[in-house]
Amino acid sequence: MQEFYKKALLALIVLLVADALLAVVLVYLTFPTQTLLPAHPDRARWHFGTYSDVATGGVSTVRLHDASRDRLRFDFKLRDVAAYPFAAADMVLGTDKGRQIHEDWSKFRTVTFVAKCAPATSLMFEVSTFDEDISKPGQFETYRPPRTYFSCNEQGMPVTLDLSRLLVPEWWFPAMKEDLARQGYKLNKVAKIMFGTSTATPRNVDSYVEISELTLHGRDYRYLAALVAIVLGGWIAFGVWFFLAHSRALLASVESKLKTNLPLVAYRQLTLEPYKDKEKASVLRYIASAYTDPKLDMEAVVEGTGANRYKINEVLKSELGMTFTSYLNKLRLSEASRLLTEKSSAAISEIAYLVGYANVPYFNKLFKEEFGCTPKSFRMLASQQQAQPTDSPPSEPPA
Template structure:
């Protein structure tokens, strides 16, 4: 059984290591991220665009610093147009500089650090292409859900939920759509935009810095797959452990029985192997009287005429055991035979037949000897081939 437990421990360690590696892999896939600012080395697949109310007759201005580390821009809102505004957008491009739609369906939040002087409230927009109403390249027809955030001179960490943005009412009026159709998808994102809001200061130079711009996702399919793989792995390990443990226990019990069967209690005792009649008398008496619950060293001495020291000397020299150990060995080996051959007898009945009046004590000793309970031993013994059981069946001691 020791070899089995070593193998099981090694298998468990391997399983845990595999689970750890799988967890690292799947969790990384389950929480994808993409960093926009600072731009990754060689990443030039977006560019800045500026917007203001100039097209509506306004005089607001905006200037952007073309930095790849962070978004820096300055704007000044002037009270000329009815609704003055200024903003800067990051538009996505392919390798050839053509506008593309980025698939952000796996992303759920966007985070960044916002600094502004003076402190202000700004807007964040996502332009998403709608197959039913949008015209490629015409951003005015794209759904552009937005939200608001605050910034200060010290910098404010901001995290926005990309699934909880709202499309402004003016867009529905311009597109002649029902305002209740607020739904949008993130599988075709053309640009994201930072700009002024109605609460932004007018006629004041405002400086904005956006850094650490990152989108974060949650894909629970990978976590589900991880859970299923881990459960399947542990289920397979459990089945293997159960079957291998049963085989190892069966082999251990079979080996123990084969070792015990030739024992003194299960071979015909004659006087021939022992030139010393006193030794033969002691061993023969114990082999025939072991079922007596009252059998002890004094009883053997009284029945054989040998003194107790002689009895101990015989057992030590012939078997290397004390009287108690030898008596238990004889009784438990006989119990194993009865459990195998008499399937209808209760464990308690067998315990009494071999000399134990205390059944729990018998169970304890039996498990220490064979590595399993008497009931388990009977089940395991029944699994052995009938011929093997017949060939190895012990011969009862003579009376």
Template sequence: MMPEPWRSISCGAETVQTTIYMQEFYKKALLALIVLILVDLLLAVFFVVRSFPEQVLLPVQHGDSYWQYLTFSDQGVGGASSVRLRDSRDRLRFDFKLKDVAPYPFAAAAMIFKDDKGRQIHADWSKFRTITFVATCAPASSLTFELSTFDKKFSKPGDLATYRPPRTYFSCSEQGTPVTLDLARLRIPDWWFPAMKLDLALQGYELDKVAKIMFGPSVGTPHNVDVYIEISELTLHGRDYRYLTALALIILAGWVAFGVWLFRAHARALLASVDSKVKTNLPFVAYRQLTLEPYKDKEKTALLQYIASAYTDPQLDLEGTAAATGVNRNKINEVLRSELGMTFNSYLNKLRLTEVSRLLTENSSAAVSQIAYSVGYSNVPYFNKLFKDEFGCTPNAFRTLATQRPRQQAADNAPVEPPV
């Protein structure tokens, strides 16, 4: 009978031993994939929220800066229009009356951005695309929305008359009208360019230095009538593509890193699996050599010696072995099952594949097909299938992994330097 150590690695036991490394790899890979997906989802939520910034202007938010309400009218140029603010911090409320005294009657209320020391500052609105608010007025009318933006080419800091005044129009009603304005589609009035001695074609403006926003009448606003205006829920909305770009780059880097880790981890697991398989087959090689020695049971001796010496013959089969050894074919299978726990074909393939693994490791220049032919396989695709079933990888991959084993073992056995 065969030695006990050999029995412990026969049949199903060796399959468990050689696949446990891959099972551990698959568990780790699945866990890493789940973690990566969860992290990507959290990052996506964070960056998508960041990519749609909002800033609430009304109600006034607590912070280092605030809006100061101011009024403007035509009284400075000889007009008689009037405007009066109503006390409120959560909304802009004012009354005005346009009187036909000046050529162009005018009255408006503005919000000027200042710091905590009362100094006028410029707000950076470059990341915002739209502004929304609720406009209430009595009587219903159309009004003007206007910005004052600093232009470093000619604007004088603090002198709002030299700032670009892009504007647009909106409707309001007594019930309150939700308004959405595109900050990139405002238009500078034509009269402003001759006043500043600028070319009328220079219509562009920037939103990185906004000093003031103003609400006032339009050509459709009635004259000589008391008009009440209320602006509430004033909010800036934007879209910052830098966050989406950063999200894409981070996710891409994460998946690339995962792919590199997956490839290396798979290679390590496969290497460990192959190494275990090779070590498992070492007692088998020794046992094959043992069968060439004298054996008490001459019938078994003749059978095992014949297979051990003739396994490279491509024509070797159960019938030929029975004829050559004089042992009944049923007896052959009975002997192999009792000695090795294998059938004739399993034993023959085990002998051949074990020898192939040795040749692949020791002879790096020989072609795989040449090695297959040398151990008795005449059908290379069939041999490749058997080899992959046995070792979990192709012969070429096995050869590559076999060359890595000494380096991996050297790294594993290298002494660890004590911390300084």
């Protein structure tokens, strides 16, 4: 059994380590991130640009101050000439050769960045998403433009925006002849993002906006569900293996213990080899015939055999290497193991009484110490053993 427990402990440690490594990987995949600024050199390239109300008759100005991989900064001044003064900078996804591409952001839920501006104001964040029903590649005015607003100041404010709660502006629907009820949008084909002014942005003031640490954050709980399923499956498999392997190891241990105990049963020994020492034989025969008596003790053996206590102890020590109490328990428990196997309908308490134990809990305790399992488990293991083919020789009949 010790060898089995060592293997079980090793398997448990391996399972715990594997679960820990799997948890690290799947939890990481559950919360994916993608850094947009600073731009990763291996990902799609950002093409920076500007946009203003000049297209609608305004004279507002906007200029990229510093377009790099690290941040987006643009200077602007809104003029009260157009009906809706506007200035913005955008980041268009494309290849090194300038070909426009789309990225799938559907696994991301939020976008975070640090927004710095002077003077402090409210700004607009917009995502251009390709709609297969109405959008034309490269014509951004046909893309759905869900947007939201955020605040910024000269010190720089950390901003977190929920990508699932953006709103498409109402003016876009009549412009595209779309039903106003179709407010939904998808982030599976994102073409560009834009940062621009709002109606709260001051007019006729030299201003600037700087965006940095632009990062997408996602939540994909399918990986957590997979983690729970895999971990649960692993522990169930471990439990099944432990139960089956423990049963096999316990059965082998019981068989070994039974084989060890058989030569110690006096009434079987005496049928094979008679003792020349009559007094010695008398002691062993008496114990073998009276061990089922709950009141049997050393004094009863002395009275029943006529031998003194010293002689009885000498016999048991020299012949069996055991004390009187140990040998008596060994006889009783060996007989109990036989009865548990042969009398499947007998109650545990009945068998305890038959072998000389008036106290059933005490019998259960001694039996478990001897065989490594309870009498009930022993009976179950014995029935399993009988159901399997065996090459063991038949046991000798009792005297």
